[in-house]
Amino acid sequence: MPELPEVEIARRTLVRWFEGRELVRTEATKTRTFRSGTAAPFAKLKGPLTKADRRGKYLMLQFGDEGLMAHLGMTGKFVKRSPGVDEPYSRARFVLDTGEVIHFRDPRLFGEILATKSELLGELPGVKKLGRDPLVDGLDWHQLKDAIGKTKLDLKVALMDQTRLAGLGNIHAAEALFRAGLHPGRKAKSLSDTEWKALARAIHKSLEFGLSEQDGEEIEYVEEPGVENPFLIYGRAGTPCRKCKTKVKSYTQGGRTTHFCPKCQSKKRKP
DNA sequence: ACCGCTGTTCTCCG
DNA sequence: TCGGAGAACAGCGG
Numbered sequence: 628m629p630e631l632p633e634v635e636i637a638r639r640t641l642v643r644w645f646e647g648r649e650l651v652r653t654e655a656t657k658t659r660t661f662r663s664g665t666a667a668p669f670a671k672l673k674g675p676l677t678k679a680d681r682r683g684k685y686l687m688l689q690f691g692d693e694g695l696m697a698h699l700g701m702t703g704k705f706v707k708r709s710p711g712v713d714e715p716y717s718r719a720r721f722v723l724d725t726g727e728v729i730h731f732r733d734p735r736l737f738g739e740i741l742a743t744k745s746e747l748l749g750e751l752p753g754v755k756k757l758g759r760d761p762l763v764d765g766l767d768w769h770q771l772k773d774a775i776g777k778t779k780l781d782l783k784v785a786l787m788d789q790t791r792l793a794g795l796g797n798i799h800a801a802e803a804l805f806r807a808g809l810h811p812g813r814k815a816k817s818l819s820d821t822e823w824k825a826l827a828r829a830i831h832k833s834l835e836f837g838l839s840e841q842d843g844e845e846i847e848y849v850e851e852p853g854v855e856n857p858f859l860i861y862g863r864a865g866t867p868c869r870k871c872k873t874k875v876k877s878y879t880q881g882g883r884t885t886h887f888c889p890k891c892q893s894k895k896r897k898p
Numbered sequence: 899a900c901c902g903c904t905g906t907t908c909t910c911c912g
Numbered sequence: 913t914c915g916g917a918g919a920a921c922a923g924c925g926g
Binding site: 659662700701702716734735736737778779780784881882 | 914915916917918919921922923924
C-alpha cells in the first residue's frame with residue numbers, strides 16, 4: 628500500500644536482488660495486472676537489470692532496451708522466494724539465474740505492470756502526467772508553491788494530486804500537514820510564504836521518516852498485531868494528539884479519510 | 899454483515 | 913476547464 632517511500636524502498640530492494648544476477652525468464656498470470664499493453668514485451672524481458680528509476684509511485688525498470696513499468700497500487704509488493712515456493716496472489720514472476728523467483732504479489736489487483744521499450748517508459752500515460760517528485764527533482768518551498776499554490780483545491784487534496792506533486796498519498800500528505808501545523812482543509816492558494824516554507828520542510832521530513840521506517844531486507848508493509856502505528860497523525864482519530872493531547876479528528880476529503888489535530892492544525896493563516 | 903482501506907481512473911454534475 | 917462526488921477495480925480484517 629505504497630506511497631513514495633515504500634516505492635523507493637521497493638526500487639532499492641529490487642536493485643539489490645538483481646545485483647550480479649541475470650533475469651532468466653518472466654512468467655505472467657493473466658490478470659488485470661497486465662491491463663494495458665500486450666504480453667509479448669513482458670515475455671521478452673531478460674538479462675541484467677540495467678536501470679531502475681522511480682518517479683512518484685511508478686517504478687521503471689530497464690533490462691537493456693526492454694523496459695518495465697510497475698505500479699504497486701494499494702496492495703502490490705515484490706517478494707523474493709526460493710525455487711518452487713508458491714506465493715499467494717502472485718501476478719508476475721521474475722526468475723533469476725540462481726533459481727530464485729521475484730514475485731509481484733497483489734491481492735487486490737490495483738497494481739499494474741506494463742512492459743515496453745525502455746525509451747517509451749517515460750511516455751506512458753500516468754508517468755508522463757506526473758508532477759515534480761520531491762526526491763528525484765528536489766522540492767524547495769518556491770517549487771512547492773509553484774506546484775500547488777494556484778489551485779482552489781483543499782491543501783491535502785492538492786498534495787495528493789499526482790499531476791501536481793508526485794509521490795504523496797493519504798498518509799504522507801496528512802503527516803506533512805501535521806508536521807507543518809496546517810489544516811488539511813485550507814485552500815492551497817491561501818498559504819503565506821512562512822507556511823509554504825514550513826510545508827516544504829515537513830514534506831521532506833515525512834518522506835525521510837517513511838524511508839527510515841521501511842528500510843530493511845524485505846519489503847514488508849503488513850500491519851502486525853501489537854505493532855504500534857508509527858505515524859504522528861495518520862490513523863490516530865479519537866486518540867490524544869502526540870503534541871498537545873487534543874483529541875485527533877478525522878473527516879472525509881476527496882473521498883479519503885483525513886486525520887488532523889484541531890488545535891495544532893488550526894485553519895488560521897500564519898503570516 | 900457491513901465498512902474501510904498507504905491508489906488511480908473514469909463518469910457525471912455544476 | 914476546473915473542482916467535487918461517487919463508482920469501479922478486489923480481498924481481507926475489524
